Amino acid sequence: MNEKTFKITNQESGKDLGLERKDAVLGPSVVDITALYREQGVFTYDPGFGATACCSSTITYIDGEQGVLMYRGYPIEQLAAHSTYIEVAYLLMYGELPTQEELTGFDQSIRNHTMLNESFLRFFNGFDHDAHPMAMVSGIVACMSAFYHDSTDIQDAAHRDVFAHRIIAKIPTIAAAAFKHSLKQPFVYPKNELDYCSNLLHMLFSVPTGSYEVDPIAAEALNLLFILHADHEQNCSTSTVRLAGSSGTNPYSAISAGISALWGPAHGGANEAVINMLEEVGSSENITQYVAKAKDKNDPFRLMGFGHRVYKNHDPRATIIRKMCHRVLEKLGREQDTPLFELALELEQIALKDSYFIEKNLYPNVDFYSGIIYQALGIPKSMFTVMFAIARTVGWVAQWREMVRDPETRIGRPRQRYIGPAERNYIPITNR
Numbered sequence: 001m002n003e004k005t006f007k008i009t010n011q012e013s014g015k016d017l018g019l020e021r022k023d024a025v026l027g028p029s030v031v032d033i034t035a036l037y038r039e040q041g042v043f044t045y046d047p048g049f050g051a052t053a054c055c056s057s058t059i060t061y062i063d064g065e066q067g068v069l070m071y072r073g074y075p076i077e078q079l080a081a082h083s084t085y086i087e088v089a090y091l092l093m094y095g096e097l098p099t100q101e102e103l104t105g106f107d108q109s110i111r112n113h114t115m116l117n118e119s120f121l122r123f124f125n126g127f128d129h130d131a132h133p134m135a136m137v138s139g140i141v142a143c144m145s146a147f148y149h150d151s152t153d154i155q156d157a158a159h160r161d162v163f164a165h166r167i168i169a170k171i172p173t174i175a176a177a178a179f180k181h182s183l184k185q186p187f188v189y190p191k192n193e194l195d196y197c198s199n200l201l202h203m204l205f206s207v208p209t210g211s212y213e214v215d216p217i218a219a220e221a222l223n224l225l226f227i228l229h230a231d232h233e234q235n236c237s238t239s240t241v242r243l244a245g246s247s248g249t250n251p252y253s254a255i256s257a258g259i260s261a262l263w264g265p266a267h268g269g270a271n272e273a274v275i276n277m278l279e280e281v282g283s284s285e286n287i288t289q290y291v292a293k294a295k296d297k298n299d300p301f302r303l304m305g306f307g308h309r310v311y312k313n314h315d316p317r318a319t320i321i322r323k324m325c326h327r328v329l330e331k332l333g334r335e336q337d338t339p340l341f342e343l344a345l346e347l348e349q350i351a352l353k354d355s356y357f358i359e360k361n362l363y364p365n366v367d368f369y370s371g372i373i374y375q376a377l378g379i380p381k382s383m384f385t386v387m388f389a390i391a392r393t394v395g396w397v398a399q400w401r402e403m404v405r406d407p408e409t410r411i412g413r414p415r416q417r418y419i420g421p422a423e424r425n426y427i428p429i430t431n432r
Contacts, residue, residue, distance in 0.1 A: 060233045067313040085226040092398040113169035114190035124181045134263045136178040142256035152250040176203030197222040217331045228317040231395030237261040241396045243412040268385040271371035274305040305368030317366035325369045
């Protein structure tokens with residue numbers, strides 16, 4: 001785009017601060033502060049980087065005030081209604097929706113890369129059976145550069161493509177192997193005649209001693225969840241991938257860093273926290289009591305799944321996934337899942353009408369429903385964040401590829417406001 005810039009001056013002295021404003025296609029413009037320290041001798045201060053743009057990107061746009069999410073300009077509602085996860089993956093990586101020929105070729109390439117080197121499967125035996133699946137997935141992905149060092153030259157476009165296809169294809173196989181290891185069950189090899197989500201369900205739930213048929217509703221639900229979680233702008237894990245990648249490290253290490261960041265309960269663990277909260281509330285008779293507890297600043301209880309760091313209106317993904325939640329529970333829900341969902345709906349309605357939640361913009365987000373769907377599919381809470389990581393891998397890859405090609409990329413090096421002791425002299429230990 002043609003950037004419009006203008007100088008920003010000190011209103012009192014009229015002196016040029018050496019800063020420029022750069023307009024965006026959508027959303028807030030930015031002020032280029034790269035000259036601020038050189039010209040004024042000060043840093044900006046923004047804990048949590050809530051008002052800091054770390055890059056220019058063409059991938060995902062969010063309008064938190066209006067509840068808008070778009071991938072490459074396409075509204076998430078349209079992609080969720082008409083697309084597949086593999087088609088969305090192509091869009092995020094290459095910038096345009098594929099032709100039928102391009103989609104077929106991309107899909108076939110992903111299917112061809114689903115197998116793991118047998119040595120990887122032996123790696124899993126080095127973990128205790130009760131190791132958290134995210135620990136296993138993060139560790140295995142970090143080790144991939146030891147096996148696929150033929151595609152780690154980040155300046156080579158062909159290498160970047162091979163890496164991208166490999167990690168997107170293999171992350172479900174790695175995740176399923178972690179799940180099987182935790183159950184002490186045999187590993188299940190992928191079936192490349194199955195689509196991406198059906199293949200994952202096959203590897204998660206089939207066993208060598210019997211047949212397993214993928215339920216189409218389960219595959220459709222996973223496909224939808226993966227589309228909704230595929231990318232979300234410069235969140236914690238994505239920023240971690242970009243920061244690690246800015247050092248020039250191999251891409252598998254950068255993705256592993258993102259997985260570790262996602263593991264945090266404030267990021268990828270939110271849907272598990274929702275299930276825990278609903279189980280604690282227990283029944284509709286307790287909702288009033290727990291809503292009061294949530295309003296009490298001195299009470300540690302919080303209503304999980306409400307509000308979002310970016311969305312100050314509704315989370316558009318929550319509206320989409322709510323409908324799928326009904327379909328999944330109607331077809332696949334176990335007896336214990338339905339009361340949780342009914343409890344969630346009651347809690348949602350009360351919170352949406354309560355002035356406290358309205359004033360604070362605490363609307364249900366995508367995590368409020370996704371955990372219920374995963375649980376209905378038979379996926380345990382320990383695997384919720386792993387499922388999130390599978391979906392988000394394509395977003396991390398797209399962001400990493402964009403970062404590598406961006407001529408403005410420099411190694412990430414945030415600065416600080418130092419508030420420790422001023423200079424002081426060393427005191428010998430005998431005089432302390």
